[in-house]
Structure formats: structure tokens, C-alpha cells
Amino acid sequence: MKLSPLKLYQILTKKVGNLNWWPVDKKYHEKNSTDPRFEIIVGAVLTQNTAWSxxxxxLLNLKSQKMLNLEKLANEDIKKLTKLIRPSGFFNQKAIRLKNISIYLKNKYNSNLDRFFIRDMNVIRKELLSLNGIGPETADSILLYAGNKPIFVVDAYTKRLCERIPIDTNISYNEIQKYFQKELAEKYQGEELIKAYKNLHAQIVIFAKKYCKKKPICKNCPIFKHCNFKEKSF
Ligand code: SF4
Structure with missing residues (x-):
């Protein structure tokens, strides 16, 4: 039986529950009077090609230097920044990307993320994608979790799942995104839709780490009966 995005969302909500993503350290931001949305922007860049751990x-290194602060990061010495983010891998590239986006937001929006995010989602997306090293997944993570905009994030876990089930479309980033958004946007609107996009992305990550790994653990998989790949994994 085909598995639609809505059915997948219903199954994973039962199995994994509602997940309150993106994780940010609210206490840190309250204590330092900083904007938690900037931590999401930083995290979205740092998580490129690496595990969240x-x-x-x-992020802990950056916090220890009070650098989860847009202005501070924009003005920081690149060598120091590179050293602090070393655990995230690809640290030279990522330090340049973090500096670039911070300087951009500082100069163009006076470090005010309300001014940045208040605009139309497609305009912001185009702008993010024009920045060096910001691809669709990073841009959409920033839009969904920091900007609270209705856009579904397609990550490597989602692509793998779509290849395995499989879904009724090719597996390019844009096609998968459209496929997931079409049905969910018919069912939910406004904040409910944003919540569904956040939840489903987070649920797929948790699900893929537990069951649909590179070498999948299909026994007890909650979508076993919908999947075409399972025979190949035994
Ligand atoms: S049955 Fe196996 S391959 Fe299919 S979705 Fe579940 S874990 Fe992944």
C-alpha cells in the first residue's frame, strides 16, 4: 500500500510523538539577552555534512566565549572562530560561511532578525541561497525553525526514506519538498502547517536513526508494510 506524506506523519506522530525542534539553549539566550534564532542559523550551517553531536x-565552545551573538560573531577573528567550531568538521569552510551570513545580517538588517524574517518567505529564501555555502537544506532549516515559515526541510534521511518506500516522484530536493508540502498543506493551515513541517522533519530524523539506517533495521519498523526496500535488507 502506498504511503502518503500525511499517513507517514500520522504513523510517526503515534510512534515518535510531537518533537519540539529546533533545540536551542533558551536559558543561555535569556541570560545573555541574545536572539535564540541566531543559534538556529549557526546550527543550520554547522550541521552541514556532520552529526548533530x-x-x-x-555550539558549547561558542557559548563558552559568548559568541552565539550575531554582532559578536560578525566581528570575530576568523582564526578564533575556526578553532571554536573545529568539532563540527569542515571548519575552515564553515567559519567563512558563518562570518559571511553574520556580516550580511549585521550590515543589511542592522543585526535585527525581525527585520530579516518579516518579509515574504520566497524573497528570504532567494536571498539565503545567494549567500556562499547556503544550499536549500540550510536555507529551509533557517526559514522553518528560525523564521517560523511554512516550508518543509528535505535532508539526507528524508531522501533515503523516499528512495526506499519509494515515493511517486523523482528524488530531487525540490520534487521531494513539493511532494511533502502538497498533501500536508491541503490538510493543515497557518501555525498547524508549520508545526506539521517541523514535526515531520524531526520525526523522520529520529525514525531514520533508529530504524531506517544505512543498513536498515526493518524488524518492528512502523512503516514496514508500506516499504518496498525491506526485502532487499534481509
Ligand atoms: S522497512 Fe526497513 S527499509 Fe523500509 S522504511 Fe522501514 S527500516 Fe527503512
Whole structure:
């Protein structure tokens, strides 16, 4: 039986529950009067091609220097920044990307993320994609989790799942995104839709780490009966 995005969302909500992503350290931001949305922007860049556990180490280093602050990061010495984010891998590239986006937001929006995010989602997306090293997944993570905009994030876990089930479309980033958004946007609107996009992305990550790994653990998989790949894994 085909598995639609809505059915997948219903199954994973039962199995994994509602997940309150993106994780940010609210206490840190309250204490330092900083904007938690900037931590999401930083995390979205740091998580490129690495596990979240490595990102957490880099974020801890940045916090220890009070650098989860847009202005501070924009003005920071690149060598120091590179050293702090070393645990996240690809640290030279990522330090340049973090500096670039911070300087951009500082100069163009006076470091005010309300001014940046208040605009039309497609305009912001185009702008993010024009920045060096910001691809669709990073841009959409920033839009969904920091900007609270209705856009579904397609990551490597989602692509793998779509290849395995498989879905009724090719597996390019844009096609998968359209496929997931079409049905969910018919069912939910406004904040409910944003919540569904956030939840489903987070649920797929948790699900893929537990069951649909590179070498999948299909026994007890909650979508076993919908999947075409399972025979190949035995
Ligand atoms: S049955 Fe196996 S391959 Fe299919 S979705 Fe579940 S874990 Fe992945």
C-alpha cells in the first residue's frame, strides 16, 4: 500500500510523538539577552555534512566565549572562530560561511532578525541561497525553525526514506519538498502547517536513526508494510 506524506506523519506522530525542534539553549539566550534564532542559523550551517553531536560540541565552545551573538560573531577573528567550531568538521569552510551570513545580517538588517524574517518567505529564501555555502537544506532549516515559515526541510534521511518506500516522484530536493508540502498543506493551515513541517522533519530524523539506517533495521519498523526496500535488507 502506498504511503502518503500525511499517513507517514500520522504513523510517526503515534510512534515518535510531537518533537519540539529546533533545540536551542533558551536559558543561555535569556541570560545573555541574545536572539535564540541566531543559534538556529549557526546550527543550520554547522550541521552541514556532520552529526548533530559534533555540532553540539562546537555550539558549547561558542557559548563558552559568548559568541552565539550575531554582532559578536560578525566581528570575530576568523582564526578564533575556526578553532571554536573545529568539532563540527569542515571548519575552515564553515567559519567563512558563518562570518559571511553574520556580516550580511549585521550590515543589511542592522543585526535585527525581525527585520530579516518579516518579509515574504520566497524573497528570504532567494536571498539565503545567494549567500556562499547556503544550499536549500540550510536555507529551509533557517526559514522553518528560525523564521517560523511554512516550508518543509528535505535532508539526507528524508531522501533515503523516499528512495526506499519509494515515493511517486523523482528524488530531487525540490520534487521531494513539493511532494511533502502538497498533501500536508491541503490538510493543515497557518501555525498547524508549520508545526506539521517541523514535526515531520524531526520525526523522520529520529525514525531514520533508529530504524531506517544505512543498513536498515526493518524488524518492528512502523512503516514496514508500506516499504518496498525491506526485502532487499534481509
Ligand atoms: S522497512 Fe526497513 S527499509 Fe523500509 S522504511 Fe522501514 S527500516 Fe527503512
Amino acid at each position: 559534533n555540532v553540539e560540541k562546537a
